[in-house]
Amino acid sequence: GAVVSQHPSWVICKSGTSVKIECRSLDFQATTMFWYRQFPKQSLMLMATSNEGSKATYEQGVEKDKFLINHASLTLSTLTVTSAHPEDSSFYICSARDEGTFEAFFGQGTRLTVV
Amino acid sequence: AQSVAQPEDQVNVAEGNPLTVKCTYSVSGNPYLFWYVQYPNRGLQFLLKYITGDNLVKGSYGFEAEFNKSQTSFHLKKPSALVSDSALYFCAVRFAGKSTFGDGTTLTVKP
DSSP, X not given: OOOEEEEOSEXXXXXXXXXXXXXXXXXXXXXXXEEEEEOTTSOEEEEEEEETTSOOEEOTTOOTTXXXXXXXXXXXXXXXXXXXXXXXXXXXXXXXXOTTTOOEEEOOOEEEEEO | OOEEEOOOSEEEEETTSOEEEOOEEEOSSOOEEEEEEEOTTOOEEEEEEEOSSOSEEEOGGGOEEEEETTTTEEEEEESSOOGGGOXXXXXXXXXXXXXXXXXXXXXXXXX
């Protein structure tokens, strides 16, 4: 199956700093990528839909200035958590949709811990 | 609005026994339905999907699911569970380009 690579797998940062998470589709082009947040023992919460070449679409309640999304190419989307705070600590997962098969492939996730 | 319900937080089965993880959905049109599995601190792995056609869908690792339109259900099944099947399972519905996930069901298969 198609592969989506997410990097880094885990990151620890200090409060007030920014963290960038990358999501790459390795063997297919993804016009659309999705960013999710998952709290312990909870489901995935869609944060935003990343569209190549245009602005991301954010879900209600998600601060677009805090969670910056860039989808500059058909294989790469980035999520930058700006001025991170401990409450931003979470598991972030990206997915990329293969428009030909309707399947969404997920990255391995990024465990962010803000101290 | 679309929604997905996984009524069981936890399913426990003995190895070798059949397993079922339940999922019901609510959507205004014809949905795409998916099952994913998640291992600790990992992303989701695709198991199977229903788009159209045969109501019984076969997927990875011996899993299958049956789409039942009248009951709006898409239960995940496996004839003989393995200890290695122990994980967190998510049902998802996609409609109008947006995916909604259930809350997940933790499957534990005991030797």
